[in-house]
Amino acid sequence: MKIEFKDLTKKFGTFTAVDKLNLSLESGESFGFLGPNGAGKTTTLLTLLGIYQPDSGQILIDGQPVNAGTRRKIGVVAEYQTFYDEMTAREYLDFFGRLYQVADAQNKAKVLLERLQLADWADALIGNFSTGMKKKLGIVRGLIHSPELLILDEPVSGLDPFGIMQVRELIQEQHKLGTTLIISSHVLSEIEKTVSRVGIISKGKLLKEGSIADILGGQKTFSQWQVQFLEFPPNAKAALAAADFTLNIEEMPEQNTYQIQANPGSVEGGALGRFALQHGLITTQLHRQDISLEAAFIKISEESLQNLV
Amino acid sequence: MKRSFLFLLLLLIALSGAVPGYAQNTEERSFVYATNHYTGNGYASALIPPSVDEVFLLSGSPSIIAAKETNLYYWPITNEYKADWESLNLNASGELQIYQGSNLISSVPQSKYTLQYDGNDPAGTYRLFLNEEAETAYQQYLDRRKQYRDDLNQYHQLINAFTILYQDALKKVSEGLLSPDQLPQAPIAPPDLTLFSSEILLGYPVDLPVGDYRMQFRLPDGEVQPGSVKKLKVFEALRVGTGYKVADLERWNQTEDSFSTTETIYCLDGHTYFLRPFSQTEYNQRYFVRMNNPQDKLSREDRQIWVSSKAISSADLQIKSTANTYSAPVEGYYVRQILGTKLGYEIVPSRETEQGPTFEAVRFVADQGRAYSIELTDASGGVLPGSARQIRCTQTSRSPWLYVLSSLPLIIGLAIYLARRAKVQTHKPIEG
Amino acid sequence: MSSKKILPGREASVIASHIGQLTWRGIGIFIILFSALLTGAVLLNNSTRFLEKNLVLVDKEPLFLPIYLSGVVLSIFIGLLASMRVARELDKGTLELLFYGPVESRQYLSGVAIGYMGIGLASVLVILFWAKLSEMLLNLAPDAKLFGLLLSVFLMICAFLALSLLIAILGGKARNAIAYFVLAVFLLLSFQIGDSLLSTLLLGGSATATDALSLVRKILYSVNEVLRWLSPFQITFEAAQNLNHGAITKYLIGNILLIAETLILMTFAILRLAGKGVRGER
Structure with a gap:
């Protein structure tokens, strides 16, 4: 599904939320929207979904303006999701399956619920679901009709590390099947992991867009992991320092934490957890920060601000 | 502030309406129509004040429309205008003109009339007599009334005489001078006067076929009496x-x-x-x-x-x-x-x-x-x-079963609700 | 414009069945049905008590008033259910989620309306069933006009439902929608009851009377003259009376008026939602 934003402008009164945005996404591409709160990311996506009408410019999906037909091919996972609490997960997915005219919605729902380990709760009332379970259910709903375009707004917020991994794998699978991806997230590492191209948006303007390599330019990149343990293990430093992926390691005993710098993509959260477990260490939290993309984002934003001043 | 102002305004309007309401209780000399109209069974009368713009009459028998001057007053209890006939009851002179569309179809001159009711008539209906017939009928009524009064006087005299005779005869019976069979027979009372009549009145007889008309009252000087133009509808039984x-x-x-x-x-x-x-x-x-x-x-x-x-x-x-x-x-x-x-x-x-x-x-x-x-x-x-x-x-x-019937949906609803509770997982999953 | 664009289509039917499922799974609709039938039972019981006291009763159709008032109760509560559902969906954001997909305001509101009309129809059938059982129970005279009355009651439910949906869209938030809804019901019923009460209190009446009560009645009368053509309760009451008096043409006109009102109010609601959007105006 090819998407074109042409001089898209959306105003709310005197406030310009999106300002002459031009962007083109090829079919099957994965694109990340970066930007601080109020930058215009959500407004752009809601205009793409037809919730807002543009004041000027247009959005074309496969050369067509947005309509009910095009929206049928889009899957959406919003950051803050709302559900019919009085329905069970199965009933809820059945409703959306019928709405999107999915032929084998029940089987699809069953497979997706199993993938995200929600199958046991298929007949539970959604009102009783935890935040993470609701997030996963929202993702299943977004995928139930095998969309050609998947829009994800903060797809992993509220999920535990294992859940993040499950969801990321599912999204990547969808992408491999040809689904175009648009991800909007504050978690820059997530963007970096999932998309091939990013756009940085601030104050409604698209400041820069291109491949992650283009955006980074010559900047040195590394991933910074914060690994928290149940109790601080002083003897773990040697084992972690000896690992292939470790570039540097720092101790933070007050927080029962080691801070590890690693090559980007050299290690996943799950692999790091398993590595610690092999060495008899129980992790309570794993947090990754991609220093490179974040730094580039801040730099581009600052430059842009200076230009505006 | 704005709301209280609006409320005050409404109150003032209501009160300002109330003041002239009481002021209207004073009488006002007015031109009115009054009817003695045919009702299908007999005749009834009605006042048509200036506020009424349409008059209804039943076809089949003549009705009387009278043009009058009287003192009108407003009676707030029934929300109606009433006529004080005692203080003023003048017949207006002129003729009643009836139009259908723009055509004058009848100019009705003032007529004498009387209404009579005979209680012996099994139908029990009123009869309307016009002009000479009215005079004749009224005279006949007066004659019959006079005859009845004379008969009644005679009867009273006879009964007085009879009472004296009877008491005397009773005395003789008690003394054995007279047998009870020889007691005098009481005189027979004259039959009741069942005929009732109005006086000779003045009005305008109207006997029109079913239709929509317009009427007005033309004075002897050729002018139309102000306020006399009314719609006139003549209808029939369904x-x-x-x-x-x-x-x-x-x-x-x-x-x-x-x-x-x-x-x-x-x-x-x-x-x-x-x-x-x-x-x-x-x-x-x-x-x-x-x-x-x-x-x-x-x-x-x-x-x-x-x-x-x-x-x-x-x-x-x-x-x-x-x-x-x-x-x-x-x-x-x-x-x-x-x-x-x-x-x-x-x-x-x-x-x-x-x-x-x-x-x-x-x-x-x-x-x-x-x-x-x-x-x-x-x-x-x-x-x-x-x-x-x-x-x-x-x-x-x-009838108490009606309440049982009404409760059925509640019972069914409760059953559905409990069945669903049993079907779905209602407990919360463990967080984590 | 093609027929595809006019007709709400498959999405509306999915939403309608969704509304139906959500409603029949809850206890609320059964409480509403119970309240409506209870209203009818109380009124019918009053008639039988009158008969016991008076020893004879002459009535054209003792079930007419109970059924009409049951219908009014149904209209109010089904309208409230619908209004709350839409206002809550707007409030909570579940509606926005539907609009991300193939659903548009026309399809959504048509679906909701069809869903609740289905519930209304089922409720009317329950009333019919109750009425027929009551007829047999008390040995009342069966009357084919009952079907005509129930048709008008169903159309009254539809028209009031459309009004409720418009109120929900105008109100936006659930709290506002409730306030507007209560106000609308209060106005519609109070003018209808107020006018008939005052008409009974003040017999006859002159067009030129200017005392205070007469003025109040004139205001009520004037408002009621307008409401006669607008209020679904009033239109249905008139239609029921016309049916009872054998004025079939006027009865049919009343029904057509209810259908027209439903369509007009639904169109307003759809246009308003389309103009306002699910995120409201900023």
Whole structure:
């Protein structure tokens, strides 16, 4: 599904939320929207979904303006999701399956619920679901009709590390099947992991867009992991320092934490957890920060601000 | 602030309306029309104040429209204008002109008229006499009244004489000088005067075919009396029918009226009822009510009204139920007072007594849980129009079951709710 | 415009069945049905008590008033249910989620309306069933006009439902929608009852009378003259009376008026939601 934003402008009164945005996404591409709160990311996506009408410019999906037909091919996972609490997960997915005219919605729902380990709760009332379970259910709903375009707004917020991994794998699978991806997230590492191209948006303007390599330019990149343990293990430093992926390691005993710098993509959260477990260490939290993309984002934003001043 | 201002404004408007309302209680000399109109059964009178712009009359017999000057006052209790005829009752001179469209179809000159009612007439209707006939009829009434008074005087003289003779004869009987057979016979009282008549009055007789007209009052100087132009609608009966006054034996003098064939008469099991049939005529509700009360505001043009005319004393009621079919005649019943019994009276056919009937009706006993179809037939077996009704014996003792029936959805809803609770997982998953 | 664009289509039917499922799974609709039938039962019981006291009763159709008032109760509560559902969906954001997909305001509101009309129809059938059982229970005269009355009651439910949906869209938030809804019901019923009460109190009446009560009545009368053509309760009451008096043409006109009102109010609601959007105006 090819998407074109042409001089898209959306105003709310005197406030310009999106300002002459031009962007083109090829079919099957994965694109990340970066930007601080109020930058215009959500407004752009809601205009793409037809919730807002543009004041000027247009959005074309496969050369067509947005309509009910095009929206049928889009899957959406919003950051803050709302559900019919009085329905069970199965009933809820059945409703959306019928709405999107999915032929084998029940089987699809069953497979997706199993993938995200929600199958046991298929007949539970959604009102009783935890935040993470609701997030996963929202993702299943977004995928139930095998969309050609998947829009994800903060797809992993509220999920535990294992859940993040499950969801990321599912999204990547969808992408491999040809689904175009648009991800909007504050978690820059997530963007970096999932998309091939990013756009940085601030104050409604698209400041820069291109491949992650283009955006980074010559900047040195590394991933910074914060690994928290149940109790601080002083003897773990040697084992972690000896690992292939470790570039540097720092101790933070007050927080029962080691801070590890690693090559980007050299290690996943799950692999790091398993590595610690092999060495008899129980992790309570794993947090990754991609220093490179974040730094580039801040730099581009600052430059842009200076230009505006 | 804005709301309280609005409220104050409304209050002021209401009060400002109230003040002239009381001020209007003073009398005001006005030109009015008054009618002595034909009602289908007789004649009735009505006042048409200036605020009423349409006059309704029934076709078939002449009605009288009088042009008057009187003192009008507003009576807030009934929200109506009333005439103080005692203080002023002047007949206006001139002629009543009636137009249909723009054509003057009649200029009615002022006529003398009188209305008479003969109580001996079984139809019990009024009669209207016009001009010379009115004078003749009124003179005949005066003559008959004079004759009646003379007869009555003579009777009083005879009865006085008879009383003296009778007392004297009684004395002689007690002394054995006269046998009781020889007591004098009392004089016979003259028959009651059943004829009643109005005086000779002045008015404008109108007898028009059904239609819409306009009327105005032209004064002798050729001018049209201000405020005299009114619309005039002449209407006719829609159909005739048969109604029933229904009373239970236990409350014989409290009747429920049934006018329409679509109505059902609901009875109680085992009770005895008296159905008193009467002839009736149906009219347009607005036309008929406004004819009798021109200031009425509630009647509707899209509704009909049944007006009873006279009791039916000779007919048979055909009663059909799933069990049997039988016929019962309309006959006279006499209500005999009996002290010390539960009801204090008994109702017997008047033919079994020496008394005339108190009312004429069909006696009917309601069997348990039955439904009946009834209709009246005349001597030739023909069904009287609009006499068909349904009678149902209602099972009032079962009415508490209505509440049980009403509770069924609640029971079903509760069952569905509990079934769903059993089906879905209602416990919360463990967080983490 | 093609027929595809006019007709709400498959999405509306999915939403309608969704509304149906959500409603019939809850206990609320059964409480509403119970309240409506209870209203009818109380009124019918009053008639039987009158008969026991008076020993005879002449009535065209003792079930007419109970059924009409049951219908009014149904209209109010089904309208409230619908209004709350839409206002809550707007409030909570579940509606926005539907609009991300193939659903548009026309399809959504048509679906909701069809869903609740289905519930209304089922409720009317329950009333019919109750009425027929009551007829047999008390040995009342069966009357084919009952079907005509129930048709008008169903159309009254539809028209009031459309009004409720418009109120929900105008109110936006659930709290506002409730306030507007209560106000609308209060106005519609109070003018209808107020006018008839005052008409009964003040017999007759002159067009030129200017005392205070007459003025109040004139205001009520004037408002009621307008409401006669607008209020679904009033239109249905008139239609029921016309049916009872055999004025079939006027009865049919009343029904057509209810259908027209439903369509007009639904169109307003759809246009308003389309103009306002699910995120409201900023």
